[in-house]
Each structure stands twice: as C-alpha cells, then as structure tokens.
Amino acid sequence: MPTTTLSRILIAAALSTVACAESVSIQGAGATFPAPLYAKWTDTYNKDHTDTHVDYQPIGSGGGIKGITDKTVQFAGSDAPMNDTQLSAAPGILHLPTVAGPVVLITHDDQLPSGLILNGDVIAGIYLGEITSWNDSKIAALNPGVNLPGDDIVVCHRSDGSGTSYIFTNYLSKVSAEWKSKVGNATAVKWPVGVGGKGNAGVSQAVKGSNGSIGYVELAFAQNAKLNYAKLVNHDGKVVEATIASVFEAAKHVGPLPADLRLSITDAPGDGSYPICGYTYMLVYSDLSYLKNPEQAARLLDFISWCEHDGQALAAPNYATISDDIRAAVDAKLKSIVVDGKPVLSGAAETK
Amino acid sequence: MGLSLDERAERRRTLVRRGWDVVMRYCALAGGLSIILSILLLTLVLVYGAWPALRTFGFAFLTTSDWDPVNGVFGVLPALWGTVCSSVIALLLAVPISIGAAVFMVRLAPRWLAGPASFLIELLAAIPSIAYGLWGAAVLVPIMQRHVQPLVKELFGHLPVVGMFFKGPAYGFGMLTAAIILAIMIIPIITSVTRDVLRVVPRELDEGSYALGSTWWQSTRLVLGFSKVGIFGAVMLGLARAVGETMAVTMVIGNSDQLSASILNPAQTMASLLANEFLEADNPLYLHSLVAVALVLLATTLLMNAIARWMIRKAAQPIRPGAAAVPADTSLPIVVASDEQIMAKLTTPELLIARNYHLPQNRKVADRIFKTVTYACALLCIGLLVVIITYITYQGVSGLSLDFFTELPGPSDQPIGMRNCIIGSLILVGMSSVLGIPVGVACGVYLAEYGRRTRLGGTVRLLVDVLAGVPSIVVGVVAYVLVVVPMGHFSGLAGSLALALMMVPIIARTTEEMLRLVPDALREASLGAGATFAQTITRVILPAALSGIITGVVLSVARVAGETAPLLFTALGNDGAIYNPLQPFPALPLKIFIYATSADAQWQKQAWAGMLVLILLILVLNVAMRLSTRRRTHS
Numbered sequence: 001m002p003t004t005t006l007s008r009i010l011i012a013a014a015l016s017t018v019a020c021a022e023s024v025s026i027q028g029a030g031a032t033f034p035a036p037l038y039a040k041w042t043d044t045y046n047k048d049h050t051d052t053h054v055d056y057q058p059i060g061s062g063g064g065i066k067g068i069t070d071k072t073v074q075f076a077g078s079d080a081p082m083n084d085t086q087l088s089a090a091p092g093i094l095h096l097p098t099v100a101g102p103v104v105l106i107t108h109d110d111q112l113p114s115g116l117i118l119n120g121d122v123i124a125g126i127y128l129g130e131i132t133s134w135n136d137s138k139i140a141a142l143n144p145g146v147n148l149p150g151d152d153i154v155v156c157h158r159s160d161g162s163g164t165s166y167i168f169t170n171y172l173s174k175v176s177a178e179w180k181s182k183v184g185n186a187t188a189v190k191w192p193v194g195v196g197g198k199g200n201a202g203v204s205q206a207v208k209g210s211n212g213s214i215g216y217v218e219l220a221f222a223q224n225a226k227l228n229y230a231k232l233v234n235h236d237g238k239v240v241e242a243t244i245a246s247v248f249e250a251a252k253h254v255g256p257l258p259a260d261l262r263l264s265i266t267d268a269p270g271d272g273s274y275p276i277c278g279y280t281y282m283l284v285y286s287d288l289s290y291l292k293n294p295e296q297a298a299r300l301l302d303f304i305s306w307c308e309h310d311g312q313a314l315a316a317p318n319y320a321t322i323s324d325d326i327r328a329a330v331d332a333k334l335k336s337i338v339v340d341g342k343p344v345l346s347g348a349a350e351t352k
Numbered sequence: 353m354g355l356s357l358d359e360r361a362e363r364r365r366t367l368v369r370r371g372w373d374v375v376m377r378y379c380a381l382a383g384g385l386s387i388i389l390s391i392l393l394l395t396l397v398l399v400y401g402a403w404p405a406l407r408t409f410g411f412a413f414l415t416t417s418d419w420d421p422v423n424g425v426f427g428v429l430p431a432l433w434g435t436v437c438s439s440v441i442a443l444l445l446a447v448p449i450s451i452g453a454a455v456f457m458v459r460l461a462p463r464w465l466a467g468p469a470s471f472l473i474e475l476l477a478a479i480p481s482i483a484y485g486l487w488g489a490a491v492l493v494p495i496m497q498r499h500v501q502p503l504v505k506e507l508f509g510h511l512p513v514v515g516m517f518f519k520g521p522a523y524g525f526g527m528l529t530a531a532i533i534l535a536i537m538i539i540p541i542i543t544s545v546t547r548d549v550l551r552v553v554p555r556e557l558d559e560g561s562y563a564l565g566s567t568w569w570q571s572t573r574l575v576l577g578f579s580k581v582g583i584f585g586a587v588m589l590g591l592a593r594a595v596g597e598t599m600a601v602t603m604v605i606g607n608s609d610q611l612s613a614s615i616l617n618p619a620q621t622m623a624s625l626l627a628n629e630f631l632e633a634d635n636p637l638y639l640h641s642l643v644a645v646a647l648v649l650l651a652t653t654l655l656m657n658a659i660a661r662w663m664i665r666k667a668a669q670p671i672r673p674g675a676a677a678v679p680a681d682t683s684l685p686i687v688v689a690s691d692e693q694i695m696a697k698l699t700t701p702e703l704l705i706a707r708n709y710h711l712p713q714n715r716k717v718a719d720r721i722f723k724t725v726t727y728a729c730a731l732l733c734i735g736l737l738v739v740i741i742t743y744i745t746y747q748g749v750s751g752l753s754l755d756f757f758t759e760l761p762g763p764s765d766q767p768i769g770m771r772n773c774i775i776g777s778l779i780l781v782g783m784s785s786v787l788g789i790p791v792g793v794a795c796g797v798y799l800a801e802y803g804r805r806t807r808l809g810g811t812v813r814l815l816v817d818v819l820a821g822v823p824s825i826v827v828g829v830v831a832y833v834l835v836v837v838p839m840g841h842f843s844g845l846a847g848s849l850a851l852a853l854m855m856v857p858i859i860a861r862t863t864e865e866m867l868r869l870v871p872d873a874l875r876e877a878s879l880g881a882g883a884t885f886a887q888t889i890t891r892v893i894l895p896a897a898l899s900g901i902i903t904g905v906v907l908s909v910a911r912v913a914g915e916t917a918p919l920l921f922t923a924l925g926n927d928g929a930i931y932n933p934l935q936p937f938p939a940l941p942l943k944i945f946i947y948a949t950s951a952d953a954q955w956q957k958q959a960w961a962g963m964l965v966l967i968l969l970i971l972v973l974n975v976a977m978r979l980s981t982r983r984r985t986h987s
Contacts, residue, residue: 027841027936029924036952040763042927055936057925058946062632066921070837085635154523159607159624161421161632184422187632195525195618196607198628201949205489205603209524210497220951318951 024299028056030064030077031163032199033218034099034280037319038077041311045303052299061163062187068093068283071290074300076283079163080187081262092286094337095261096330097279098307099319100251102219102242103167104229104276106204109134109212111149112228117142119233120175120267120275126153126214127172128179129193134212142233149212156206156215159196161188167278168216171266175275216276220318234275235267246274247320257329277320282307288339297339305334305345369884376886380802383794384812387860390853391815394822397830398650401643408637413644419609421629426641428648430611434619435652438527438601439594441615442534447587449535450542452729455572457543458550460726469734470547471974476540476737477907478970479744480914482945483963485603487743488533493604496532497524501616504528519614525606527615533600536736538590543733544907545589545862548900549582550575552869567719584664585865588657589858592821595653598627598917599945622649623823627917630825646826653821657814744963751961761927761943764954770962772929774969776844776938779931780923781913783848788855789905793894795856796863796901801889813864820857827853828918836922844937847923854918855908862904866897902981910970916945940966 028038035058042054056077059067064076069090081095105118112134122138125131131138135148158165166187173180183189197206200217204225207215219242222229231241240246253270254263267275282304288297308330312321322330337344355363406413409426416427453473457466501522508518553575561571576583606618607628622645633639759769795816803809831850836842870893878888894901912918919925924936925943940962948959 025930025935027924029842032946032949035946035950036764036955039761039927040765043762043766053928053930055927057927057936057942058950059920059924060631062634063920065634066631067842072836072841080634083634152521154521159602160628161634186422187634188421188629188638190418190420190422190609194608195523196620196628198602198607199949200951202489202603205486205493206525209489209493218951224951224953224956 023051023053024295025053026300027073028075029059029067029073031061031079031280032058033079040314041307045306054303062161078283079280080166093283094286094333096282097261097322097326098282099315100247100277100279101319102247102274102277103164103216104219104222104242105214105216106207106222106227106229107214108207108227109149109151113146114228116230117239118230124172124176124179127155151212154210154213155194156203156213157191157194157196158203160198164218170264171276174267232275234273235269236271238271240274242274244320246272247277249273250277251323261329286337288337294339297344301334301337301344372886373884380794380798383791384798384803386791387795387812387815391819394830397833398643398647402640402647405640405644417611421638424637428645430609431620431622431625434621435595438531438534438621439591441531442594443591445535446538446542449729449732450539451546452726453543453733454546454550456726456730457547459572472737473540473543473733474906474974478910478967480941480963480966481600482948483744484533484537484600487740488604493524493529496529497522516613517615520617523606523618525604525618527619530601530605533604534594534597538593539733541593542586542590544903545586546583548903549579549865553578567715569719569722582865585861588817589820589861592817595821596623596823598623598823598825602627626823626825653818657817747960748964751957756961764952770943772938773940773943777940780844780848780939781909784851784855788852789859792856792859793863795860799864800867816857816860824915825917828921832921842924842936844923844933847919847937850918850922851912854912858908859904863901866900867893870896898981902977906974906977913970914941914966916941
C-alpha cells in the first residue's frame, strides 16, 4: 500500500516535471545575508517572466562558491569577495555587487545604556582581550557622563566561516595594526578570546543569553532580536549610527573602483559614512559557453541585469542599493559576458 | 532418466529451495559487504582529501592545539578532546537514565501506559537537531549560566585535582551544556533499543528468579545482565549519534578552539568544527585540514568503539561461572536460552551472595530505592519530552495556518507556506527508505545469522558502528563529491543516497540485536520441521523480530527526516513545486534551517511551524508503521 502511494507520487512528480519543462530554469545558491531580498527578487522576476524559473537557495557563501567552482549552479551569492586562491580554481569568475549592508556591534547588559559609542581602537582592544571590563578608561573616554558598569565583557564572535566575519575583521585590520599582525582578515580567524556562535542567529542568541556581552551581526538581526547596537566613530572622527543611508554614504566614498569589483568599503572616509559595512555579490562566469542551453545564458544575464536595475527598488528597508558608478561598472561586466565568443546581451536587453 | 515425474518435480523443488538458500546467503552477504564498501569509499575520499594536510603537519596535527586559518596552522587536539569528553559525559548522563526508562516500560509500567510512554520517547528522536540547538541556546544556556554552572563551581571548584575540571567564568555555553544536550538527544535511541532488547528476554529467567525468592530489583539486575550485549549495542548507537552530532552541539558548546580542562568552558568538537567551517573554508590547505578532521573523527569513533568492546568483554568475564556459561565473547549472542544456561545465570555468585547474605530488610530497601530510581528515570524522560515539545509547539503554532500547507516558500511579505517542502521531504524519505531499509535489514541478517562468529562479521559489526558515527555533514560532502559533481547539478537522488547511507547502520544494528534475541529453539524447530535456512529467516525469524526491526526503521527515518547537513550539498532545495529526482529537490529540514537562521521574523515563525509539522509527520508515520505491523503479526 505505501509503495503504490509512493509510485503514484513519483509518477505525478514526473508528469509535473514534464509539464514545466518548457520554461528555462536557472539555479543559484550561496550567501544567506541577502536571502530575504533574493527571495523577493526571484519571486517578482518569475511572476513577470513566466518562461523562466529562477531559484536561489541560501546555503552559505562558501557553499555558493563551491557550487559555482564545480559549475553545479549557474550563479552564486557571496558576502565576501573570492580570494585569489579561490579564483585560481574558478578562472573567469566575475564579481557583481548587488546590495550593501552594515555590520553592527550588539551589546547586552542590565546596566549598560543604549546609544553606547565605540571606536575601532576599542573594538580591537575588546576582541584582542585587552579591554576586559565595561568601565575601562578607553570606553569611558568615548562616553563621557555615562555611568558604565564594572561587568566583565563577554566577547561573542562567529564560529562559522562567514562574510560577516570577513567584513568585521577587514575593518579591524584597517584600524588596528596589532589586529592585522596578530589575527588578520578572513572569513574565519583564530579568535584570541570569546564564545563562538553559529551564524548571525547564534551570535545574537549568545549575546542575549549572557550579561555584559558584545557581538557583531548584520543590522537586520540586531533589529529582529531587539538588541542595542553601538554607534561608531568613523574614519573622519564623526559618530554615526548604522542605517541604510550611512552605508550608502560609505559606498559613495570608496574611491576609484578596482577593475575586478572586489570592493572594500570598511572604514570609508566621509562625514556620514558608517565604518563597518560591505557588499554582497553575485558570481557568474565571464564565459557561459559551458551551459548546455544557450537560452539559459541569456535568461541568467537578463535576471541579474533586472536585479541591478529594477530590483534595486525592492532593497529598502534592510539593504543599501548600489551607487550609479558601480551600476555602470556592473553593466559593462554583464555586456562583456560571452557564449562561444559572442556577447550574450545586446545593447537593449539590460536597460529593460 | 529412471526418475518418475514426481521424483523429478521433488528434485526440482529441492533445487529451487537450495537456490533460494544461496540467494538469501548472498543477499545478506551483499548487505554486509555494502557496509565495508561504504566505509572504504568514505575513507578513500577522506584520505585523498586530507592527504596534503597530513603530509604538511604529520603527527603534530593530532598533538597541537593551534587552529589558525589565517596563517595556515592547524592542530586538532582541542576538538579531539572536546569530542571524547562531551560524548563520554553525555553517555554517563544518558545511559543510566535510558536503561531506567526502558526498565520502567518493560518491567514496571502497566500496559496502557507502556505503549504511549515508549511512543513518546521515540518522538524525542524525531525532533530535528536544529530544534534541540535553538531550544538549548534559548532555554538551557541561561539556566546553565545562572544556576547550574555557579552551583557546580561551588560544589567541586575548590577540591584539589578534581577542581580543575570545574573552573572558569559561567558563560552558559560550554562543554557541559553540550554534553547535556547530547544526552537528551541520545536518550531516545538507547531507551527504544534497550526496551526492545528487554522485551524479548525469556520469561523463564524472570520467573525462575522470582521463584528463587529474588526481589523485583534482583531479578531486574539479572535480566539486565542477561541483555548486556543488546544494551551495549544500544549504547553504541547512542555514542555514534553523540560523536557525529553537529548542529545542536554547535549552538551550545561555545565553539572555542582554546584547549581547556574545565567542562564549564566553551569548547569545540570535531563534528561542530566541521559544521562551522567546512562549507566556508577558503583555501586549499584549510579545506584539506578539515577533511583530515573528518578522518580523525572516523578513527576516533573506531577507537572508542574498540575500547568500549574491550571494556565490556573485560567486565563480562568474572561473572561467568565456569564452562557452562554463556560465551564470553561479546560479539556472540548471549541468547542461547537453554535451561542449563538459565540455571547457570541464576546461580551467579552475585545472586547467591544477594540471596544468602543480605538481610531481608536491606533487600527490601534496595528494591524500593531502585524502583523509585526507575520511576524517576521514566518521569525525567517524559518530562524532558513535554518541555521540549511544549516549547516547539508554543513557537510553532503561531506560524501554522492553512497557507502553510497550501502555499510555496517565498518573500515574507506574501502568504507563504511549505507545501512543496512537505511533499519533497516525504518523497526523499520514501526514496531513501527504498534504498536503505533492504540494505540495512540484509546487513542485520548477515550479522546475526551468517556472520555471527566469523572474522568478517566482527569487522562488519565494528564498521556499522563507525558508519553510524560519521557526522551527517561528512556524508553530505562525500555524496556531493561522488554524485553531484559528476552529474553536474544538485539532485534529490544525491540527497536520498546520503540519507540512505545514514539509515543503513541504524537499521542494521537494531535488526541484528533483535534477530539475536530470537531464541535458537525457534530456529532449530523451523529447521527441524524441514524448512530451509532461507525460509527459516524470512518466515520465522524476521517476523519474530519484526517489532524490533520496525523500531530501527522508525528511529532511522526519524533521524534522517530532520537532517539538514547532508541535504545542503546534495538536494539543495527548491522553492517551486518541482519534484524531479534528478534536479534540486525541496525538503522540509532545509527550509527550516534556512528560515530559522534568518533575520526575517515571518520566516522564523515559519521555521518553528515547520519543525512542528515535521514532528507530527514522524508521529503519524510511527503510528502507521506500528499499526500495520501489529495487524500483520496478529494475522
């Protein structure tokens, strides 16, 4: 009896596959940070383009990079740019920034007021294990008139490799020479002190669960977990709060764009720039000849191009859109993508 | 030529029957060999992947405690220590409670209670590990930080020598917290299998013991001693689960690479290290080192199994009263329930001492104490279950609506649901059952009936236990390398292969334990009545052990139905209603994991609703299987 039910389900499944075989399917996988937005993008795009089915599965940036390297997906999402050794395993990968977001320092203590101000030096000190108490003179100097508790600082960090850690350690490496030499910048590092939580959810949970704790997560997680997050002193010495506007400000002041678009927008100059933020990327090959169905290449690029233009309107309130000069650079990259030596996009396609 | 028609037909029938015997033998052997093949393949993939790291670091990989991805220095010692320590503590906590709960169900509980109680405990096995992790981080960790850790520190922290295991600030996260979560997770496995083992102990043993004037507790001890090998098998399954568990441990252990003796400090296990870093390793040496961790984990499981076997063998020896005793080799079945052997058991020195020298008063007190302990164990198990299920229900109910069952996943500002994931999971588990159950049962039959005393049988048995302890993420990655990459895309087929590989050892081990407990008298009677060996197995022995085998199947289905890690890299997931086994495939645990770890409030609600539905699905499946087999065994 169960076997007949199963075979019926399987037959039904097979039939339904035949039924939708007409539409071209495109598979993406990777970063979790932009997943809610990408879900909105694929949903909206699929509704407007019934002949295409785009699917994105947020299995983590590393998973996305593995997938695109092995060509088991057609595009990948990643919160950190691929490093040189990764690129050498997947020659011809293009980085296409889609949206940006801030990383915030969340705190939890019965007596710690909200609106705490921190700077790069202090954050590095805390994460190096040199500042161990909330009433440390360095923290007090940044927060005059605030009554700081004497509680021990419980340091929380990511235990898994992540783009968030990459952005955070990228910032610390820029502002602290000691951090750069002792720990460094990567998706996973050897943390000198602290408790590790898996994922943004794990870190928010760790911070919430203990008293006197500090951790770093993406803004949306701090808001969702209703945790206080600190204001930061930026490159120009101004105190800024993490908002979509202050991230956009940082992205604008990033300076000349690198040719491969592997951007770093941490510790950006500018009065309103929030210092710890980064881009998330879509990764595709510059030569799509390997795709068995040439139609797939056209649809894939049409989808990405749609995300970089029309899709940007859906980015608020949790993500900062890309700036005009980055969009121009992305358009140029998209136009350069070829199948069998011929560009996939004609001039009209991407401005649709 | 000179044969009559009847004789020829008779001869043909004999040939056919012999043929079936041969077929049966080879099927069982194939089941056993498939385990060896799986482990070989797994080891080959791992050794190939780990080789560069092993060549770079050599033996120092095992003995150094630096884990520094930035500078490319890797040593596995803290994670190795964490794995051994956390699983040993988990066993110390779980084994007594599980045995107590099993004894309660078989020897104390009235019938109307025993059924539902054991049923509820099997439900614990169905809770996805991500739910344990989230519950642990949200509920257990604060309790540990505020109450348990300060208390433990005060009680033991000042003692000489022992004190060093109970030092450090109370983070809430740490080795002890992880061990407690692990204990909760392995209790259902050990309890269910032990229950089935105790159920088939010959009544004569119990009755004989009572007849000689034993108290309830004294005959319980006798029965436990009698079932030692079966219980050991149950404990090994629990140990395997503890060693290989990733998600739940990762969320409560604190994930620190610092080596520390204190069980209150944050730590790391090899499985949690893999879960944390495997998918995101960004340079070759780092990745090779992580594969080497998987290899070390495999070796550790093997070693822990071997040590446990050796210990039980040692412990088993002194009780044996001479030549008539039950075989000392633990790999041999103890259930050879002839009258002499039962008598031999009944006259073990211990029991004689108990009967002759203990004052009646003391015996009664002991009896009462242990009865109370047994009640307490059962109550604790049920209590834990109620607490966790209540928590999941409380979190999940608000996300449940009709949409959940009729809509597809999508952005959170629309009506969304998990229709495709529920169907997808059912198909995936169905496919892996079709692949895994026959192989598992065949392997169990081989171990119990053909390979009992052979060296090959011993090897297969050990490897089954090792396979059960392979972390699900390693299974997933191996399936990715062997199936997904050659095929060129993710697929439901790859996912069900990975799940099937995880089901096989659980089914094989439970089948073996259950078959062994079928009295030899039954075999002899069947063979004596002229049945072939194949007929004896399929018509007599397997039906006799069916209820226990079903337990194994239910446990294994429950185990894989909630698994995320092996699917991330194989089935991948899919947001449409597309159920093509050769394409990315939707699955409930995948969506639950992704939604549970997102920042989106609506998605998080959906995740808890998904967990609730998953548990209910397992519940329905469990009931259906029990009912259908009950009907069959009665008819």
